[in-house]
């Protein structure tokens with residue numbers, strides 16, 4: 587649901603009716619201790635009658651409650667989560683930065699991992715953006731993205747917007763004051779997950795396996811570090827979210843177990859695209875798109891020889907990871923740490 591529709595829910599529908607249509611609203615009210623708000627009014631009018639002090643406890647004013655309502659519904663409402671199945675995604679080439687044609691057509695199936703490599707500024711994020719907005723020749727690259735082999739008209743595109751793609755970007759901004767348990771539970775519940783308790787536990791264990799420093803189910807999500815919140819979002823995307831396509835921009839700096847993270851996502855039959863400068867991640871993918879000057883210049887399938895080199899790269903990477911770990915621990919860095 588887009589902001590305009592969410593504001594209409596807050597302005598035009600009584601809280602009573604809202605609760606029937608979106609039971610998850612009860613959790614929103616409980617979080618802000620608004621359970622006793624008059625339910626016969628729409629949310630925007632009901633908060634007018636409220637004591638400002640209660641809201642101030644949460645650092646909110648009346649407008650802040652409406653904003654918080656929209657953010658909550660964007661994150662948790664089921665309307666967002668009825669995803670169409672995506673078996674394949676096709677990228678039809680457009681033009682590079684010099685206006686020359688890419689002359690490519692690449693079809694990727696669910697469960698495949700695709701890495702995107704190329705120099706800084708070459709257009710890796712642009713390709714991810716083209717996929718995210720399901721470009722139809724209307725972005726600077728003129729690329730077109732087909733879903734299940736079909737071109738999307740404006741209506742289909744609009745309907746699919748926000749439903750297909752989970753974007754795991756560098757920074758996660760959590761606005762709500764929830765614990766990890768509450769956050770995961772709400773997600774699971776809003777996606778009508780059977781056995782929400784079990785899924786929450788699985789997701790929590792999965793996230794902690796990826797994160798460097800461990801966190802608890804009772805840790806507030808606003809207190810998670812960048813790497814921990816990234817790990818949580820990856821586990822959430824794998825176990826709870828049902829977005830069939832996952833876009834990851836530069837996971838290397840997140841301080842989490844990168845290979846395990848990608849494997850976790852691919853096992854869940856997602857279609858995973860990772861923009862990366864990291865050899866381990868690039869070669870861990872089934873296919874590799876090489877970008878230069880804004881255009882796709884090569885599409886490589888991982889070869890047997892490359893797969894074999896992965897072990898050696900992993901050893902090198904472990905040495906580097908160990909160095910980083912020692913550095914964080916305040917240890918002396920000596921040459922013997924460079925041995926495998």
Ligand SMILES: Nc1ncnc2c1ncn2[C@@H]1O[C@H](COP(=O)(O)OP(=O)(O)OP(=O)(O)O)[C@@H](O)[C@H]1O
Pocket residue numbers: 681682683704705706707708709710711712713726727861879880881
């Ligand atoms: N084919 C294209 N035509 C026109 N502009 C393009 C094209 N491809 C990329 N660009 C533009 O070039 C700029 C740099 O691209 P982008 O940010 O995607 O690079 P990047 O490879 O992700 O860089 P980094 O590795 O630094 O993150 C952006 O403004 C992007 O919109």
